[in-house]
Amino acid sequence: MAHKLNPIHLYKGGFDWSGRTSRLQLLVVTLVFCLPVVALSFATLAGGWRGTVEVVSWLLLAGLVMPMFGHVIRRLNEINWPAGLAILLALPWIGAAFFVVLLIKSRGFRRLPDFTPLRAIGYAAVVLLAILSASRVFWTPHFVASGSMKPTLLIGDVVATGRLGFRADRGDVIAFWLDGQVHLSRVVALGGDSIRIVDGLPVLNGQAAVQTEDGQFSEIMGPQGPGRTMPRCANGAVGQGASCEKPRLIETLPGDGPGYGVLNIIDGGPLDQTQDFVVPEGHYFVLGDNRDNARDSRVAIAAGGVGFVPQSAVIGRAVAVLYSTKGSEPLFFWDWRLSRLLKAVK
Numbered sequence: 385m386a387h388k389l390n391p392i393h394l395y396k397g398g399f400d401w402s403g404r405t406s407r408l409q410l411l412v413v414t415l416v417f418c419l420p421v422v423a424l425s426f427a428t429l430a431g432g433w434r435g436t437v438e439v440v441s442w443l444l445l446a447g448l449v450m451p452m453f454g455h456v457i458r459r460l461n462e463i464n465w466p467a468g469l470a471i472l473l474a475l476p477w478i479g480a481a482f483f484v485v486l487l488i489k490s491r492g493f494r495r496l497p498d499f500t501p502l503r504a505i506g507y508a509a510v511v512l513l514a515i516l517s518a519s520r521v522f523w524t525p526h527f528v529a530s531g532s533m534k535p536t537l538l539i540g541d542v543v544a545t546g547r548l549g550f551r552a553d554r555g556d557v558i559a560f561w562l563d564g565q566v567h568l569s570r571v572v573a574l575g576g577d578s579i580r581i582v583d584g585l586p587v588l589n590g591q592a593a594v595q596t597e598d599g600q601f602s603e604i605m606g607p608q609g610p611g612r613t614m615p616r617c618a619n620g621a622v623g624q625g626a627s628c629e630k631p632r633l634i635e636t637l638p639g640d641g642p643g644y645g646v647l648n649i650i651d652g653g654p655l656d657q658t659q660d661f662v663v664p665e666g667h668y669f670v671l672g673d674n675r676d677n678a679r680d681s682r683v684a685i686a687a688g689g690v691g692f693v694p695q696s697a698v699i700g701r702a703v704a705v706l707y708s709t710k711g712s713e714p715l716f717f718w719d720w721r722l723s724r725l726l727k728a729v730k
Contacts, residue, residue: 522547524699525706526559526566527714529609531616532672532680533557533568535601535632535645536729537702539609540709540721543568543729547700552668554588555642557702557729560670560693567690568702569680570644572637573661573669581682584648584656584675591638601632601647610712616677618649644730649676658682667692702729 528541536557537543545559552558552571559568572586572593573579579588586593603615605628617628636643653676661681663669670693672678683689705727711719 523703524559526568526699526702528568529611531608531613532674532678533570534603534647534674534677536570536673537568537705538708538721538724539611539613540711540714541724542706542708542714543702544704544706545700546703550698550700551695552698552701554637554639555644558668558670558693559699559702560690560697561699562685562690562693562697566699569670569672569678569690569693571668572671573663575663575665575667577663577669578660579663579669580660581656581658584651584653586635586637586671588638593638593641594636595633595646596636598632598634598645600629601645602627602629604628608710612712616649642730644673646673646675647677649674655682661692664692666695668695668698669693704728 523544523546526543526545528537528539528543531539543559552574554571554574556571557568558571559566561567573588577589579586581587582592585595605615605617605622605624605626607614615628616630618630619628622628630647630649633646633648634643635646655675661669669681670690671682672680679687679689681690681692683691685691705724708721708724708727709716709719710721713719
């Protein structure tokens with residue numbers, strides 16, 4: 385329970401825009417942000433550090449935008465109203481900002497504040513923080529903790545997922561909820577489609593996907609991500625620090641669908657042959673791009689897979705890699721993979 389109410393954890397996680405932010409969680413974060421604002425506001429009435437206090441207060445208020453949006457969206461979801469109506473949240477937020485202005489400006493609005501360099505930098509930071517927080521209604525970040533989507537997504541990627549007005553199409557990489565966790569995988573079949581896997585190839589509505597060779601995918605054999613998992617290699621049991629390789633293929637779905645990279649670790653793997661599946665309406669059939677290292681729609685939920693993914697569980701489509709880290713802690717910027725900054729997800 386303490387972990388769920390940790391304000392740093394709640395804010396770092398960005399809250400859950402699909403509607404699981406509780407009243408108690410919102411209250412905790414609001415108090416953490418508002419109490420310093422009120423204390424600083426009253427402190428500045430006694431004089432001194434007025435500019436610093438003002439900037440800090442605005443920053444804290446701007447930071448409240450995101451958790452407040454998260455809670456409003458939960459309530460809108462509960463009554464089956466469009467999440468876009470969360471824009472109504474602007475009214476109480478403006479009221480809170482106005483209240484702080486009254487506290488800080490002990491002499492009212494008769495005199496504009498001196499536009500010092502500190503205020504200029506502070507106001508710019510406030511605007512950026514408020515825009516970023518409000519924009520989280522339309523996108524949300526997700527940390528990639530498994531290697532099931534290599535080579536498209538690597539362990540340590542932080543992926544931006546678009547949200548509102550989304551309907552998945554074949555070839556899209558989607559984020560979805562399962563058992564309280566976010567998973568990322570690629571849609572290969574929609575409701576009403578029939579699909580099976582034959583010799584590792586998806587056969588969609590009787591037509592096989594096409595795979596063409598695209599060189600080798602190489603990575604260093606060693607622990608990856610916070611879970612310190614080890615990669616699987618097609619070139620045998622290699623030692624720590626050696627090159628772990630596997631063939632990379634470009635797969636294209638029938639009907640001139642989009643091409644995307646997939647990996648093949650072993651031929652004739654346990655999931656390279658499946659039964660026929662008919663995808664229920666309102667559901668998706670998803671596959672991991674790292675085909676021999678993914679438990680996806682080929683495996684039932686009861687057996688540790690994801691089964692058919694209902695539209696109601698989908699958060700949105702993965703759009704871009706915001707940043708990526710090869711270390712165990714996402715905030716250690718010296719471990720970031722600079723080549724993956726803002727890389728589009730295809």
